[in-house]
Amino acid sequence: MGLLVGGKWQDQWYDTKKSNGKFVRQDSKFRHTISKEDGSEFTPESGRYHLYVSLACPWAHRTLIFRKLKGLEKHISVSVVSPDMLDNGWVFGGYDGATEDHLFSSTYMHEIYTKAQADITTRVTVPVLWDKHTNQIVNNESADIIRIFNSAFNELTGNTDDYYPDTLRDGIDELNEFVYDKVNNGVYKSGFATTQEAYESAVSALFDGLDTLNERLSTQRYLMGDRITEADWRLFTTLIRFDPVYVGHFKCNLKRIADYPALSGYVKELYQIDGIEETTNFDHIKRHYYYSHTMINPTQVVPKGPLMDLQSAHGREHL
Ligand SMILES: N[C@@H](CCC(=O)N[C@@H](CS)C(=O)NCC(=O)O)C(=O)O
Structure with missing residues (x-):
């Protein structure tokens, strides 16, 4: 580094x-x-x-x-x-x-x-x-x-799919800011903190953020309602790494994503969209963090788990 x-x-x-x-x-x-x-x-x-x-x-x-x-x-x-x-x-x-x-x-x-x-x-x-x-x-x-x-x-x-539609831009920007600060960057603020105070403040903000997002996603299918936007993909790449890496390596361990009913179904649904699994490499994900951050994990031992079943039913069709 x-x-x-x-x-x-x-x-x-x-x-x-x-x-x-x-x-x-x-x-x-x-x-x-x-x-x-x-x-x-x-x-x-x-x-x-x-x-x-x-x-x-x-x-x-x-x-x-x-x-x-x-x-x-x-x-x-x-x-x-x-x-x-x-x-x-x-x-x-x-x-x-x-x-x-x-x-x-x-x-x-x-x-x-x-x-x-x-x-x-x-x-x-x-x-x-x-x-x-x-x-x-x-x-x-x-x-x-x-x-x-x-x-x-x-x-x-010829692909005109739009993940940042004009009508939703203000809402997406606002949500992105929240998700970036509390979650995307929040896991790093928690994992790279070098004092107890800095860690505790980051981890509390992170889980407050996750609680809020879980609540939002329990009544609507995606972050902005019924269509997938860039806000969902920006959240997804942190959520998919959460249980295999951030819970252990970055000490983000008040809860797992698997413990959040809405977030766990949501992350599965996004993972199951055509092509997304191919972009996700859990070997590289786990190896990078546990092996590279020798300040945090000096033995460089990479954990075997957790067992995850991302292909099981996500149960979000009713929303
Ligand atoms: N703001 C940048 C952040 C990218 C970033 O921090 N990437 C990490 C890997 S996850 C990196 O390359 N870190 C190397 C370093 O900080 O020295 C973005 O979103 O593209």
């Missing part, structure tokens, strides 16, 4: 000293968009863009889900890093299901960032959307990448 400082790799764990033991996530650096509007540097073209992901990572998982749902697999190529993120950060190959860097045969993911900007200071995160034409990073923020995938390539694919 480390970061780039002035283009040089430095191996170091998250610094929580300045924030009283709290984990503070950095903002993503590259925030360009893809559009066919006049003057746009990045236009929608088949084969032009490449996605770098980890199958373990909930943020990258969002982008794989949108690539699948929007029929972009043959238009946007993908490289997958190893789940083992140790002294050199994310690395390519060397693990079942990981790939080489198909564009540059790099060894490390940080080489992709320094190719984009030689003297960059940044954490080296996935996902990254790369432009093969101009050789730069288009965007490394999953929230942006899924919006790009949602609409920018519609003319190319």
Whole structure:
């Protein structure tokens, strides 16, 4: 685990000293968009863009889900890093299901960032959307990448499914903020806290958030009502990792998702949607967290369980 400082790799764990033991996530650096509007540097073209992901990572998982749902697999190529993120950060190959860097045969993911900007200071995160034409990073923020995938390539694919419809945008944005703070980032704030106070405050907010979402989902099928939106997919990638990883490794253990009647059916229903299981790799998910975060789990032993039955009836048809 480390970061780039002035283009040089430095191996170091998250610094929580300045924030009283709290984990503070950095903002993503590259925030360009893809559009066919006049003057746009990045236009929608088949084969032009490449996605770098980890199958373990909930943020990258969002982008794989949108690539699948929007029929972009043959238009946007993908490289997958190893789940083992140790002294050199994310690395390519060397693990079942990981790939080489198909564009540059790099060894490390940080080489992709320094190719984009030689003297960059940044954490080296996935996902990254790369432009093969101009050789730069288009965007490394999953929230942006899924919006790009949602609409920018519609003319190319003919797929007009819309997960961020105009009429629901305000509600989705509001909910996303809540889910990001309490749940998506909440599990990290809990797991990476280095003081008792920081941990307890994050874990309480997390479970308050989950209680609220469980209640909302007990009277409606999806977060925004009767249609699936990006808000659901953004929540899904955290919920699917919750029982196998966050309960144990990040000490998010007041309850499991399996203990929440609505959330447990909801996560199963989303998992059972065509193509979603294929985007979910529990081996990479468990291996990454338990093996890579040696500050939290120095033995690097990966637990065998829990046993999960995500293909059983979700029981949400009546909602
Ligand atoms: N805001 C980013 C966050 C991405 C992120 O934090 N990814 C994690 C993997 S789950 C990562 O690459 N971490 C490496 C690091 O922080 O050094 C997004 O949503 O795309």
